[in-house]
Amino acid sequence: MRAGPSQEEIRRQNLGALLRYVHIHGATSRAELTTSLGLNRSTIGALTADLAAAGLVSERAPRETGRAGRPSLVVRPESGRVFAYAYSIEVDRLRAARIGLGGVVLDRRQSDRPPGLPAVDCLPLLAGFVKEMHQAVPAGSVYVGSGVAVCGRLRRPDGAVHVRPDSAGWARGGELDKPLAEALGELLPQERPVLVSNAADASAVAEHARGAASGYDDVIYLHRDVGIDAGIIVGGRRLTGQGGYAGEVGHMVVNPGGNPCGCGSYGCWETEIGEYALLQAAGRGDAVGREAALRVVDAASRGDANAQAAIRQVGDWLGFGVANLVNIFNPGVVIFGGTLRDVYLAAAARVRSRLNSLALPTPREQVRLRTPQLGEDAALVGAAELAFEHLLADPLDAG
Amino acid sequence: MRAGPSQEEIRRQNLGALLRYVHIHGATSRAELTTSLGLNRSTIGALTADLAAAGLVSERAPRETGRAGRPSLVVRPESGRVFAYAYSIEVDRLRAARIGLGGVVLDRRQSDRPPGLPAVDCLPLLAGFVKEMHQAVPAGSVYVGSGVAVCGRLRRPDGAVHVRPDSAGWARGGELDKPLAEALGELLPQERPVLVSNAADASAVAEHARGAASGYDDVIYLHRDVGIDAGIIVGGRRLTGQGGYAGEVGHMVVNPGGNPCGCGSYGCWETEIGEYALLQAAGRGDAVGREAALRVVDAASRGDANAQAAIRQVGDWLGFGVANLVNIFNPGVVIFGGTLRDVYLAAAARVRSRLNSLALPTPREQVRLRTPQLGEDAALVGAAELAFEHLLADPLDAG
Structure with missing residues (x-):
């Protein structure tokens, strides 16, 4: 038959x-x-x-095992020979890396992203990084493709990825007039697939494959860049939703009487746990950005009372939202990425306490709270995973 | 090779x-x-x-097609010949059905569940229904297994299903001393697999296979029995979570200053949209249960101002929570099951309005709000789907 x-x-x-x-x-x-x-x-x-x-x-x-018999x-x-390029387009930073099969970072480049630099002007910078790195690639190496992790949310129907107009990091300087993958692909040395993901999803994939979520089938990776969102893995697979927009946990309303959010709503989770909320609570509302937020964490650790109060407040709301997600998803692990890592570490007891009072008993016992094992490399390593995917699906055809 | x-x-x-x-x-x-x-x-x-x-x-x-050539x-x-038994154990009702391959209800039985009837005493009643129905089964029929839909949440590690102690419908009368599937299986006419699910999951599976969610990969079926929970399908597969507890959306806190919930928290979604909240808001706080809740909907449709205000209030909170779920899951369809169906139909404009103000533009455009196509049969049909699963996985071995 x-x-x-x-x-x-x-x-x-x-x-x-x-x-x-x-x-x-x-x-x-x-x-x-x-x-x-x-x-x-x-x-x-x-x-x-x-x-x-x-x-x-x-x-x-x-190596010699000491056991009898022929060793297996x-x-x-072939990590040194088979590689992908990975890119991370962030609000204030651009990064590129050459990553070998097995997830080994072989080479990397990085620069600040000048404030207001339009999205379309980021791509030549990234392509420039690749040109440099490509010159140092040993003869006989195989470039299998590229993966891009992008701040903010993307639309992914049928793989044709457009950057969403209302995503702050992009809107600030005009939109791309073609799908990001296509626009970048045209600037790269060889024609190979270019896959695009948002940074939260890419980081979740990386931590799931070879990091803090290894061995778990149900994972929530909380990520902070433009806002707060999450890369979510359920039953071992990425949660994408009907149109590729799943994971917008930053716009879960947690405080109906709370502050206005850029999305037009009030009391969204990101208005309560974002960098602005932290700086505001610490009496530093005139400062902005990651470094300023980390300075609050640092000040709290050195005994600054205002900073400590701010950490407690944000920690409470962080735990509040995590409890909701734990009730909804029953995840095996929740990972705090980006500056949420530092806030979580500074406020772990508050987060756990809120989780204990708000989440149902069994799901809260089953969840582990973790920080990223791959650190800031998670988005790059995850982007490379996307690029390796078609090789792994059909190794001899794609090589 | x-x-x-x-x-x-x-x-x-x-x-x-x-x-x-x-x-x-x-x-x-x-x-x-x-x-x-x-x-x-x-x-x-x-x-x-x-x-x-x-x-x-x-x-x-x-039938004659009118076209030339040999018709295909x-x-x-063989719906009349190959069948499963399906059971629905509800707070106030016990149901059983004989369901043929293809999802055809061939026979059914139902009775009230007396208040306080212990879980363990429900099973002989269900087995009695099966005994009756089994006598009418035509010779040569094949019974492939049983599926049970249970109100409240279940633990499902490795298929050994115990009923959760803190699930109201069960705690009220003592626990089973063995897994439900095993306890029921011992009372049934033939030894065949018995699969157990909670009612929300079973209903989601049924509506996904052959109802209002047919053709969608990302589905949220909101269900009301003991409390509010959801059967969630992502990427075409049931969301179970790490330990089988996913879907507890009723304990998503939507109103931190809200009413105390049975879980120990405050302002859980089910305290704002449950039957008690509806009755309370309508000034009927002394009434309880499904029928009383439906009378509020009915009174509102006949112009009762108190009832209309209650519907508006509950409709607002219903839309509020749905907006959160839409942002988190980007579902293709949300289905309002049980008494939520009637509340949704009475308050559809309020629900949609909250969704429009709280959900992000693209996910809210992509979601359809629906009522169950299978009505009250969803849980039974879904339970049968579970029982058919091993037949479909290996038809000639399992028949």
Whole structure:
């Protein structure tokens, strides 16, 4: 009987599964691959040989184990040879990195984003970073594609990504007249796929793959850039929503009598926990930005009473919103990213106390509160994950 | 090269895909199956023959089409022959139904649940319904399993389902001393799998498969029984959370200065939109329950000013919470189930107005607000879907 997937398709799936495994877990013995992938030894051997011939993995004998018998060969991703470019377009900063298979940062560049620099003018700067880095790429390397993490929300129907007009970081200087991926792609050295995500989603993907959320299927990564939003993973997959807009937790109204929000509503979560709220509460309402917010955290740690009161207030609202999300999602882990990391660390007891009083018993027992393990690299590493995705889906076709 | 899935496994997958298609879509021509499943004609023919031999589908010539050429045979699920039992354990009512493949209700029974009847004493009543219905089952029928929809939240790790102690409908009379599925299974005529879900999840599954959410991947089904909770589908799959507790939207705090909630918090969504809030706002705080709540809706439609004010107030809070969920999930459709259906219909303009002022522009444009298409049958039909799941996963093994 003939049926849908052919032997060839199955082989591709298995090649992808093996490559994905070493991409996420790093160097792995053939014996472990056999067990973890549920394939027999000869299949693992054949798949590894194919991937090695394509230059995607290498095999070598492990270090002396001291055990008797022939040691199982170790398969590792060719991190130095197979790479993606990753970009992070932030409110006040532009970053690019060359990231090898396995999530290894091989090279990086960074500059401030001048205030008011239009989105369209960020792209040549990023392309310039890539030109520099590309000159240092060893011969025989394989560039598989690019991933971009962008501050603010994006529209993602059918992969054609336009930047949303009302996203502050972009509106401030005019819009792109074509999808970001296409506009950037035209400036890059080689024609390869360019994938775009918002920074919260990219960071969630990275922490899920190889960071603080590793091993959890249900993850909320809280991110602060233009506003507060979240990269959310449910059942192991990114929550995108019907049109790619899911995760706007910053506009969950937590305080109906609260301050006006830029979205037109009142008491949105980001008006209570954002940098402006923190600075305002600390009596520093004339300051702006990440550095100013971090100075409040620092002042609190040195005993400044105003700063401490501000941290308590923001910590309470932080815990309040997290409790709502814990009741709604029953996540395994909530990660506090960006400046929320520092606020959370300074106010962890307040956050936990609000969670205890507002979240239902079992979900609150099941959730872990964490800070990012990949730190500021999360968005870049996550952007690279997007670029590796088509390679992992079909390794021999995409290489 | 040997690889993971064998031809036999692929065949099973395809059998499942075909059976699932006709289960969801009803009678389907072979031509449409060929296109929709992406398999060739001879494969469809062979798969259909296997399923027909197992008594799961039948084939017949379609009615005269008027077109030239040999008409494509029509494949339909054997709804009268292959069935599940479905149960709905509610605060004040017990229901059971015999539901055929394809979601057809073949028979049903119902009784009030006496106030205070312990959970453990509901099960013999349900088993009694099944005994009655089972006597009328035609010879040669196949009972594939049972699905139970339960009011309140359940714990679902590894399929071993215990009823949560703090769930009002259950606590009121003592707990089960074994998993519900096991306790019920022992009372049923034949040993078959018994799957358990909460009513919100079951209703969401049913409306997604064959109701108001058909064709949407991102669905929120708001349900009222013990409290307010939601069956949530994201990316086409049920949101369960890390421990099976996701969907407790009733305990999202919307009004920090609001009324105390049974959970120990204040201003939870269910304190603002629940039946008690509606009755209270209408000056009928001494009444309780579904019927009393529906009388408020009815009074409002007949011009009762107090009732109208209550509907407006609850409608505002209903829209408020829906706006939060729309920002967080970007759903394609939100469905108002149970008595929320009637409140929503009476206050649709208020709900929509709050949504317009509180939700972000694009997600609010993308969401449809709907009432259940399956009405009160949603929980039963959804429970049956759970029971059919293992048949659809491996049709010839499970039949």
